[in-house]
Amino acid sequence: xxxxxxxxxxxxxxxxxxxxxxxxxxxxxxxxxxxxxxxxxxxxxxxxxxxxxxxxxxxxxxxxxxxxxxxxxxxxxxxxxxxxxxxxxxxxxxxxxxxxxxxxxxxxxxxxxxxxxxxxxxxxxxxxxxxxxxxxxxxxxxxxxxxxxxxxxxxxxxxxxxxxxxxxxxxxxxxxxxxxxxxxxxxxxxxxxxxxxxxxxxxxxxxxxxxxxxxxxxxxxxxxxxxxxxxxxxx
Amino acid sequence: xxxxxxxxxxxxxxxxxxxxxxxxxxxxxxxxxxxxxxxxxxxxxxxxxxxxxxxxxxxxxxxxxxxxxxxxxxxxxxxxxxxxxxxxxxxxxxxxxxxxxxxxxxxxxxxxxxxxxxxxxxxxxxxxxxxxxxxxxxxxxxxxxxxxxxxxxxxxxxxxxxxxxxxxxxxxxxxxxxxxxxxxxxxxxxxxxxxxxxxxxxxxxxxxxxxxxxxxxxxxxxxxxxxxxxxxxxxxxxxxxxxxxxxxxxxxxxxxxxxxxxxxxxxxxxxxxxxxxxxxxxxxxxxxxxxx
Numbered sequence: 001x002x003x004x005x006x007x008x009x010x011x012x013x014x015x016x017x018x019x020x021x022x023x024x025x026x027x028x029x030x031x032x033x034x035x036x037x038x039x040x041x042x043x044x045x046x047x048x049x050x051x052x053x054x055x056x057x058x059x060x061x062x063x064x065x066x067x068x069x070x071x072x073x074x075x076x077x078x079x080x081x082x083x084x085x086x087x088x089x090x091x092x093x094x095x096x097x098x099x100x101x102x103x104x105x106x107x108x109x110x111x112x113x114x115x116x117x118x119x120x121x122x123x124x125x126x127x128x129x130x131x132x133x134x135x136x137x138x139x140x141x142x143x144x145x146x147x148x149x150x151x152x153x154x155x156x157x158x159x160x161x162x163x164x165x166x167x168x169x170x171x172x173x174x175x176x177x178x179x180x181x182x183x184x185x186x187x188x189x190x191x192x193x194x195x196x197x198x199x200x201x202x203x204x205x206x207x208x209x210x211x212x213x214x215x216x217x218x219x220x221x222x223x224x225x226x227x228x229x230x231x232x233x234x235x
Numbered sequence: 236x237x238x239x240x241x242x243x244x245x246x247x248x249x250x251x252x253x254x255x256x257x258x259x260x261x262x263x264x265x266x267x268x269x270x271x272x273x274x275x276x277x278x279x280x281x282x283x284x285x286x287x288x289x290x291x292x293x294x295x296x297x298x299x300x301x302x303x304x305x306x307x308x309x310x311x312x313x314x315x316x317x318x319x320x321x322x323x324x325x326x327x328x329x330x331x332x333x334x335x336x337x338x339x340x341x342x343x344x345x346x347x348x349x350x351x352x353x354x355x356x357x358x359x360x361x362x363x364x365x366x367x368x369x370x371x372x373x374x375x376x377x378x379x380x381x382x383x384x385x386x387x388x389x390x391x392x393x394x395x396x397x398x399x400x401x402x403x404x405x406x407x408x409x410x411x412x413x414x415x416x417x418x419x420x421x422x423x424x425x426x427x428x429x430x431x432x433x434x435x436x437x438x439x440x441x442x443x444x445x446x447x448x449x450x451x452x453x454x455x456x457x458x459x460x461x462x463x464x465x466x467x468x469x470x471x472x473x474x475x476x477x478x479x480x481x482x483x484x485x486x487x488x489x490x491x492x493x494x495x496x497x498x499x500x501x502x503x504x505x506x507x508x509x510x511x512x513x514x515x516x517x518x519x520x521x522x523x524x525x526x527x
Contacts (some may be wrong), residue, residue: 001378029273049413051344051409051412069412070412070413071412071415071417071418074412074413074414074415075415082409082413086407086409086410086413087410088403088406088407088410089406089407090406091399091402091403091406095399099399099400099401099403099411099414099416100397102396102415102416103415104398147414151414151415216250
């Protein structure tokens, strides 16, 4: 298993947000965390990256990383596209991409990977020297994904990639994510409110409710079960 | 007219020092979002170290370089030892820590080197520049060194990966961590660079105001005024602000009756208040807009 989470608790100050959450993502797999607002989806991603106080076990590639500093987790090859995209708004598009490769030393490979990002997202190439803050929401989301890929991650954590984007842009983004997964074999853990979309891309889904995993099933099963869809996924 | 020109030139020379201090102030402000009230005392202490090294017989430039390197190291150390522990503390606790650092440095300098005024050499001499009496070689060198440091900083921040990482860490610490930048070390580096810049400023101004533990009090105030005037988020703005404050100070001292020498320091405070009232971001600063 690439990522194996078990008995994960998470805390914001005195408030506990996760209760014994367990799930896993295998090498090259795409899995999704679904659930209503406030169920704790974002917290799970933040817990993996050492951005909240946690208890329990997070194993990445066999190593126990719960409680590690964020930058050390990132250096293992975990790229996180956070809620709100985490764009460096005052820096240029290309500087944002270079920052994604900040932990790498191989200059020529970095340049090649920037080209690869531009090949995946041609609109970023047109805006390469523009300030990232001037990009549209869709372009910023693409930049955020591109920045994460610059790490050459083994695991990509995506927090609501469809948030605030026009439906057509969302379609395009998910198509690109699918292609990247197929081409590079990077594993993905996607948190989404747009469950239909996430279930199309992922092989396996976990359903989160008030900080607990209440369902763990193949994406096709979850998508086909009408009562689950109505009760939890709202479509 | 001759008097005006003379005062403007003299103002530029003083302004170079304020610009140096403003640059140091902005470096720290970018790294930790606060003003460092001990900035001046750090510079003073660095200057004493250089003085001590020269007293032991080292040549000027060796002492200069050693003092800059030692200041850089001390800046990093101050961050790791003193300010890391209070990083998440309320702002007033941090201000108290700054004031403590101020007192510690001021008193130790007095203890070690006593309060008698010492002269500090300049390698540039005090010969007239361009055959005129408007500005002497040391003053011209101060202006040159300040602009040179600004250019180096620009190249560092725009042209190197480390500079990019520092800018990212200052702009958005959480995102910076998510790309693997060690934000804590970037802050420490900011402290080190600010201390080194302050050391240069101290060694440049010491030949003019003479060396003693309280030499930087007024200078730091002008440095703050310059940084606020230029904008706390812009190194180039801080330098421009520093020069502007130097000129304003001199002109006001000469041409406004009653100001004279004694009330000149008040000018710095007036500048700070006026800027904060009418244009809090300064001349070149940017407004920080955050979404709720």
